[in-house]
Amino acid sequence: MRITFIGGGNMADALIGGLLRKDFPLQDIRVVEISAEARRKLVDKYGVTSVDKPKDAVRANDVVVFAVKPQHLREAAAKSGIADNANLVISIAAGVRLANLSKWLKGHTRLVRAMPNTPAMIGEGVAGLFPFSKAVTREDRERTETILGAVGATVWITDESQMDAVTAISGSGPAYVFYFIEAVEDAARELGLPVQIAHQLVLNTFTGAARLASSSPDPVAVLRERVTSKGGTTERALASMAKDEVKEAIIRAIRAANERGKELGEELGKE
């Protein structure tokens, strides 16, 4: 498999780093990037071939990964010269529906939409994947899993409208976790703990709890109950959160993200 990235920013950088760490051959990766500075950065960091025009990079049978900002995808697709299902095309652009990308690629249907997240930068991401049509073969799915799987876990979904939910859960999700970490750190400082100690306690608590939840056969509710002794400190804290409807507020926030995903899909597809 040979891969051409169109767009060589943060996400392409994370994917290239992940692929190389998994011993993917450097000579089989190319990057089309319009910014000379971004091209230089990638060449310095990885020694990867980077050019500014797709015609100098995209070869027959290459897997083409569009990794430009959503608002640049239409133009990047139009300039790519890709059509006729000759290449497997993977788009990681948030919000852009594949029916629109297919139109911008002159009817190309061999398309996969992927929604990764930023822990991909350290190989701990998770990506939702959706195949546009039957033109995406079993081998194409495996190729997609190799590329996105280089930086974390992958999950196939069966209905593209669920991509908005994937975006609201795992795409935006790291920000919710950071927000919660910030709140707990603020509380730790208010209780008089030094900044560095607060940071270490909170981060280890988050990673430890997340690892326990993923390695335990018990549901998270059971793990939560185990920490919550009758009349104890955890019980008092959880009662306070229940009174403030924290859970409902989180669900409302994620619903809002889902709605915004739908709006963006509409906006980005407008002629």
Ligand SMILES: NC(=O)c1ccc[n+]([C@@H]2O[C@H](COP(=O)([O-])OP(=O)(O)OC[C@H]3O[C@@H](n4cnc5c(N)ncnc54)[C@H](OP(=O)(O)O)[C@@H]3O)[C@@H](O)[C@H]2O)c1
């Ligand atoms: N960050 C996340 O959490 C996350 C998660 C999931 C998906 N995504 C998606 O991943 C995509 C890439 O995000 P990113 O953070 O990597 O963006 P980024 O850092 O801005 O990278 C995109 C790069 O592509 C270049 N570019 C723009 N138009 C181009 C064209 N026609 N041909 C070649 N290169 C072109 C840009 O150059 P200029 O800067 O000069 O425009 C920029 O260097 C976005 O669609 C985003 O929605 C991001």
